[in-house]
Each structure stands twice: as structure tokens, then as C-alpha cells.
Amino acid sequence: MTNSAVDENKGPRVEFDSATVEQIRRHAHSSMEAEICGVLVGTIKDGITRVQACIAGENADQGGAHVTFTQETWQHIYRIKDAEYADSSIVGWYHSHPGFGIFLSDYDVFIHKNFFTAPHQIAWVFDPHSESEDCFGWVSPDDLGPVKFSVVEDGAGGSDTAKPSSKATIAPETVSPAQNWEKYFLSRARSLFVAVARAVVVRRTVSRKHIGQADQGMPKPSALEKQTNTTTEKEGDTQKASSASLTTRSQRENDNPKGD
Numbered sequence: 001m002t003n004s005a006v007d008e009n010k011g012p013r014v015e016f017d018s019a020t021v022e023q024i025r026r027h028a029h030s031s032m033e034a035e036i037c038g039v040l041v042g043t044i045k046d047g048i049t050r051v052q053a054c055i056a057g058e059n060a061d062q063g064g065a066h067v068t069f070t071q072e073t074w075q076h077i078y079r080i081k082d083a084e085y086a087d088s089s090i091v092g093w094y095h096s097h098p099g100f101g102i103f104l105s106d107y108d109v110f111i112h113k114n115f116f117t118a119p120h121q122i123a124w125v126f127d128p129h130s131e132s133e134d135c136f137g138w139v140s141p142d143d144l145g146p147v148k149f150s151v152v153e154d155g156a157g158g159s160d161t162a163k164p165s166s167k168a169t170i171a172p173e174t175v176s177p178a179q180n181w182e183k184y185f186l187s188r189a190r191s192l193f194v195a196v197a198r199a200v201v202v203r204r205t206v207s208r209k210h211i212g213q214a215d216q217g218m219p220k221p222s223a224l225e226k227q228t229n230t231t232t233e234k235e236g237d238t239q240k241a242s243s244a245s246l247t248t249r250s251q252r253e254n255d256n257p258k259g260d
Contacts, residue, residue: 011147028096092122
């Protein structure tokens with residue numbers, strides 16, 4: 001598989017091992033609603049970026065139309081790389097666009113310009129709904145665009161023996177966000193709604209916690225207050241007893257009037 005429509009004189013030349021491409025596709029198919037991500041591992045030789053493996057971005061912040069490499073994601077990536085690919089380099093990254101085409105969004109460009117700044121580092125985008133995919137890289141020191149790539153059978157090595165895949169790719173010029181703007185917008189709106197709902201839950205939880213702490217922190221009555229309350233209660237009991245006694249006496253006097 002190649003994207004022959006692009007200018008091969010711009011950007012790095014790229015070769016993907018077929019097994020790596022299939023692994024990326026499987027990862028993307030595991031999440032048909034939210035974006036997934038990971039890094040590409042390989043070597044740089046004779047001006048060719050050779051992608052030989054990939055590492056899934058576990059614990060990434062995923063959404064319907066965005067994905068973010070978190071600190072936990074990078075820790076996982078470097079742990080796997082040091083253990084299994086110590087002699088290789090991170091040559092780029094990959095992510096999915098579930099249902100809204102092949103392109104680099106503004107946020108994708110931001111990620112690439114901040115984490116994958118080397119001239120040979122690339123971005124691979126795959127849409128698991130349409131099975132379309134393409135490769136992007138630095139076509140100039142300041143601009144990203146589609147770059148030449150080919151997929152080779154494992155172990156083939158070298159562009160002279162590259163064997164194109166039977167699956168075709170859709171160039172970013174033929175698929176735009178406008179073709180799936182409704183789904184893209186709904187995904188963004190759903191992500192925003194979830195974020196707002198989480199904020200409301202956190203706020204309510206914090207408020208309840210503060211109320212509980214306020215109840216627990218109310219001052220307890222002092223010993224003097226307890227004694228005063230006890231004295232007041234005793235005086236009230238004495239008054240009740242006196243009142244009852246007077247009532248009984250009055251009844252007796254009424255039952256036995258003087259002079260009988």
C-alpha cells in the first residue's frame with residue numbers, strides 16, 4: 001500500500017512493517033466510539049523512517065473526537081520501550097478517527113508539534129469505520145502534511161523489495177471533517193457534557209463533605225452549660241411538683257369546704 005498522490009520529495013520516506021499496521025488496526029477496532037493512540041517504534045536509515053513496532057497508549061485521556069497522552073501513558077510507553085525495544089527509537093505516533101475521516105485536527109497538530117518535533121517523526125491516522133488510513137509528517141520545518149509511505153512484509157526491508165498491500169488508502173484531500181461534521185460535532189458535545197457532569201458531581205461531593213465537617217465541628221456544651229441546664233430542669237420539676245401539690249390541695253378544699 002502506498003499513497004502515490006503525495007509529493008515524495010516532501011517529508012520523510014516511510015516504510016511500515018505489515019504486522020505493525022495490522023496491530024494498529026486491531027487497536028482502533030477495539031474502540032469504535034472513542035479515539036485511541038500509541039507510539040511508533042523503529043529506526044532511521046538512509047533517510048527512511050522504518051516503523052517496526054508500536055506501543056499502545058494505555059491510560060490515555062480518550063474522547064469521541066480527541067485523545068491525550070497523559071503522564072501515566074508516557075510512563076507505560078517508556079517502560080515497554082526500554083524492556084522490549086531498547087535499540088530502537090520512537091519515530092512517531094498513531095491515533096484513530098472513529099467515523100470522521102483522515103486528517104490532522106488542530107489538536108493533533110498541537111500534539112505533533114510538542115512531542116514529535118524531529119524531522120523524521122510521523123503521525124499515522126486510521127478510521128476503523130471506513131478502514132481508511134494515511135501518514136503525515138514534516139513537509140517543511142513548520143508545516144505538516146501527507147508523506148510518502150509503503151507497507152512491506154515483515155523482514156522484507158528496503159524500499160526496493162517493498163510489497164504494496166491490497167488495501168487502498170484515502171488521501172486526506174478526499175476526506176474532510178465536513179463530510180462527517182454532524183458526527184464530529186456530536187462527539188465533541190458529548191465529551192463536553194461528560195466533563196460538565198463530572199464537575200457537578202465533584203462539586204456536590206465536596207459540598208456534602210464540607211457540610212459533614214461543619215456538623216462534626218460544632219462546639220459541644222461546656223460543663224457550666226450542662227450544670228445550668230440541669231439546674232433549670234430541677235427548678236422546673238420543683239415548680240411542677242409545687243403546682244401539682246397546690247392543685248391537689250385546692251381540690252381537697254373544694255371537696256371539704258370549711259364549716260362542715
